[in-house]
Amino acid sequence: MTLSNSPAPIGIFDSGYGGLTIFEKIKEQLPQYDYIYLGDNARAPYGSRSFEVVYEYTLQCVKKLFEMGCHLVILACNTASAKALRTIQQNDLPNIDPHRRVLGIIRPTAEIIGEITKTKQVGLLGTTGTVQSNSYPMEIAKLFPELKIVSHACPMWVPLIENGEHLSEGADFFIKKDIDALLAQNQGIDTIILGCTHYPLIINKIKRYTPKHITIISQGEIVGRSLKNYLQRHPEIDGKCSKNAHTEFLTTESADKFSASAALFLNKKINAKHINIL
Numbered sequence: 001m002t003l004s005n006s007p008a009p010i011g012i013f014d015s016g017y018g019g020l021t022i023f024e025k026i027k028e029q030l031p032q033y034d035y036i037y038l039g040d041n042a043r044a045p046y047g048s049r050s051f052e053v054v055y056e057y058t059l060q061c062v063k064k065l066f067e068m069g070c071h072l073v074i075l076a077c078n079t080a081s082a083k084a085l086r087t088i089q090q091n092d093l094p095n096i097d098p099h100r101r102v103l104g105i106i107r108p109t110a111e112i113i114g115e116i117t118k119t120k121q122v123g124l125l126g127t128t129g130t131v132q133s134n135s136y137p138m139e140i141a142k143l144f145p146e147l148k149i150v151s152h153a154c155p156m157w158v159p160l161i162e163n164g165e166h167l168s169e170g171a172d173f174f175i176k177k178d179i180d181a182l183l184a185q186n187q188g189i190d191t192i193i194l195g196c197t198h199y200p201l202i203i204n205k206i207k208r209y210t211p212k213h214i215t216i217i218s219q220g221e222i223v224g225r226s227l228k229n230y231l232q233r234h235p236e237i238d239g240k241c242s243k244n245a246h247t248e249f250l251t252t253e254s255a256d257k258f259s260a261s262a263a264l265f266l267n268k269k270i271n272a273k274h275i276n277i278l
Contacts, residue, residue, distance in 0.1 A: 001067060003097055007242040008069030009034035012076050013061050016044035017162065017258075018197030019076030020265035022105060025220030026074070027247070029228045034242040038065060040277070041253035045158055046079040047127030047196075054129065058084035059092060060277050062102055071240035073102045074227065078126060078195050078219075081106045082133035101237055106135050108226035109193060109219055114144035116215055121188035123214075124151040125178065125206075126195030127158060136195060150189065152182035154196075161198045164264070166205075175202060176209040183211075191215045201265065250275040 012023045016039050023037055040046075040061055046054050058080040065073050075081045081104030088102050113122060124136050131153040140147055156174040160166045183189060192214055199206065200218045210216060231238040249272040251258035258272040 001063065001096065003066055003100075004069045005240075006069065007240055008071060009036045009246070009248070010241050011035075011062075011065035011068070011070035011073035012037045013058070013065060013073055013080065014039055014075075014077040014197065015046035015057075015079065016041045017261055017265050018158070020262055021197050021200045021218075022074070022076035022220050022223050024266060025224040026076075026227055029221075029224035030231070032243045032245055034244050035247045036065060036068060036070060037247065037249045038275070039249075039251045039253075039258060039272075041251050041258060043252065045127070045162075046077065046083075047129040047158060048155075049079075049129065051083045051133075054079055054083040055087055059088055062088060062092075063096070064275070064277050066096065066100060071100050072237055073100075074223070075102065075104045076197060076223070078105060078135075078197060079129040079133075080104070082130050082135035101234075103227070103230070105197075105219055105223045106139050106195075108222050109195075109217065110136065110139035110143055111226070112222060113140055113191065113193065113217070114147060116217065117147065117191040119188045119190040120144075120147050121186050121190060122147055122149050123182045123186070123189040123192040124149060124195050125154050125157075125182060125192060125199065126151065128153040128155050130195050136193065148186070148188075150182065150185045151195075152178060152185070154178040157202065158196065158198050161201050162261070166202050171202070172205060172209075175205045179206065179209045189214060191217060193217045194219065249273070252277055 085104040131151045137149040160171045255272045255274045
């Protein structure tokens with residue numbers, strides 16, 4: 001693989017649409033940068049897939065973004081961050097190009113959680129893959145070993161959102177059921193992490209069924225602030241990121257379908273292009 005050293009967009013990768021909620025907040029913080037958003041919709045969802053498959057798919061997409069010039073790629077996907085990031089950083093980057101960077105979205109959330117919780121009891125709602133990976137408890141334990149993390153998987157939430165049923169009354173049943181199941185594990189929870197990038201689309205319903213004293217953490221703004229700070233601390237990476245305020249949206253599935261569904265996440269029309277990863 002021959003890689004260019006010219007300045008290029010920041011790559012934003014997700015298995016599908018959820019990463020758009022991360023991208024939107026990153027762009028609010030850093031509007032001057034160029035971005036390539038790549039959604040691997042043809043193989044989504046990643047949440048229920050094995051570690052090996054998620055790693056393989058994620059690496060293929062990261063390599064594609066590198067081939068397109070990106071020096072920095074953000075895995076705007078909790079499942080990919082949980083199951084693939086560490087291996088890519090430690091095993092693959094040194095061989096591909098040790099000067100390129102791949103960052104995830106679990107660490108930025110872990111870094112601030114200790115400042116938010118007062119009871120030191122934290123809940124996590126996520127996909128089955130993210131919960132089973134145990135990545136959030138492990139990352140948080142490195143920084144705040146005194147915190148107790150309780151997790152609950154919500155397998156119905158992403159399908160409801162992607163099928164446009166999340167605003168229906170039927171969705172309320174599952175949202176309330178899963179929140180109740182999380183809180184039943186620990187009455188002391190005062191902070192809940194939304195460990196899936198889709199969940200901001202149902203934030204109002206989540207708040208409706210969550211006691212008022214509990215703080216709900218959505219990742220987008222946290223990741224946006226963290227990336228801004230990262231680029232300030234790493235001018236050698238920042239200098240390789242082009243700044244023309246341009247964004248390109250790519251999908252491994254139907255471009256028309258992606259454009260239509262992305263409007264749900266971004267509240268505006270976009271024109272996506274189809275891309276083949278392999």
